[in-house]
Amino acid sequence: MSSLAKPLPALYAVYVLRSTVRSKSIYVGSTPNPPRRLKQHNGEAKGGAVRTSRESLRPWEMIVLVTGFPSSVAALKFEWALNNPHLTLHIPKDDRITVATRRKKNGMPARSPHSLHSIIPNIHLLTSVPSFARWPLNVHFFSKDAHEAWKDRIKTNKTTTRTGLQIFSDFGPSADGSSPTSGIYSLPLDYWPMKEYIEKAHNVVSFERQGKCAHCHEEMEPDQGLYAMCPNDGCEAMGHLDCWSKRALASDDDPEAILPHSCDCPSCGGHIRWGDMIKELSLRTRGAGEVEKLLKKKRRLAAKES
Template identity: 35%
Template sequence: MSQNLQYPPRFYCVYLLRSIAKKNSFYIGSTPDPYRRLRQHNGELAVGGADRTKKNGLRPWQMTLVVYGFPSKTSALQFEYAWHYAYQTRHIPVKKRIGTRNSGSSVHIKIANLKLLLSAHAFGRMGLRVAIFQKAIYDIWVVNRYNVAVSESVLLKLDFEENQQKLIEGGNYEQMKAFVKSLEKEEEDYFEISLEKLEENNTRKCCVCHRVVDQFEDVLGFCASKDCHALYHVQCWAEEMTKDVVSEPLSHSVLPLTPVKGKCVKCQKVNWWWPMIKNSMRLHQHFTEIGRPCIEN
């Protein structure tokens, strides 16, 4: 199993820009670094940006919404492309499509199509998250003019900029920097706590199959709850999460069926799949790099 692992990016997102000068102008893009990308769009950095965001009278831009939690750069780029061309993408059934090539510029249509994509078969199982940084965009999300239901697997994070004067001066740079740093800290804490839990676990048995785990050979999963010391073989936990789910296998997946979320067998708290599997892959990489210690005779 470990030979086929493909390590996900630490962070890659799809974003929605809004012109501060012309509030009806928007731009969809993707990036591993929202802070740097926003500076490129606003001309703070000489290299990069997009031609459309360089047009006179549109700068500065604010990053108003971010979709994140993608398992790969490729999946993020596919989502970005589908959002750009929502009027013709295969990920939205023809009967459900909202807007046309000429009418898709409305922010209400953009948000409606975003919700449709979040629930699409290809993206709905990723457990994607949405962060909104502008109250006006959140209001549009809530008004939901086209009555599009949002999948319960989508987590919504709100982080409104209180001092709007900062936006007038050139975009919400510090807000985006703080946002990414907070996510990095979450991942780092999860990783460090998982190492501590493994060190403190005397039996080191999987909570599903009850066999002893080997951190140098197995891919291990840890409950995200700080107070729970449950330990799993990732494959065992995936099978436990999906034992009552009927779905088509994902041919590109490491597992026969990729869960969205599931309860910890020990504490019964819900764990989201992709944060857990990203942590598991990082742990696997860590133990692969340090190698099994030699035992002297």
């Protein structure tokens, strides 16, 4: 594997900002660090964006985050589509919620300004289109009205949240940073939430206990292939990546799918999001330093508690 290859990021988010002074002013961006990015938009740190630099609109608050992107490029694609729902090819023309009603000076179609009742339905739409539906995305709501707009979208259109999309809500302080344990400040920016999963896979591989593939039952020789492990608690089922893929695609509702979405573990029977399993595998095979740092951190915490 190339030395330049990196593991899937711990966090990369597309966010929706709203001015706390003028609620109709909305901005969409992407970042690996939401708290730091919010400080930049509010002028508390260098960076930010020209469109959010007006003091008359500050402070801004992050009201929605979409996370789970496999790379910064993936997040940027989603960000562009959300900013340009009237143009993006990711949304079929007949399914568009936002359409251009005027044109720019250069002749290109111009969308109407973002509003809560356009941005939330478009997030719902984009997380369900084929381009993004197979990513292990999560939607986080930090304002009640944004969450209500999401529920209204589902109720009005008699739709459902697509399979595998996880929804979270936290309506604690998020704009001023007064609470470091709520809102966007409670989001982990590293791999810490995966520590138990990472540790069990690390231990199995380190002690060469891969055993037989959970699918084809062939012996898995150490360092002879890509072996993925079930992320469910208490389960150490491991198998060839190709075998996991075949199982996931065999149970897929789309017979033409080429990218796995999810599957059930043949050992514990638990549900597995493909992206979660691949994230651990990429970290194990491409991020040895990150794994070592995470496990050392865990041991230091355990020592303090004892």
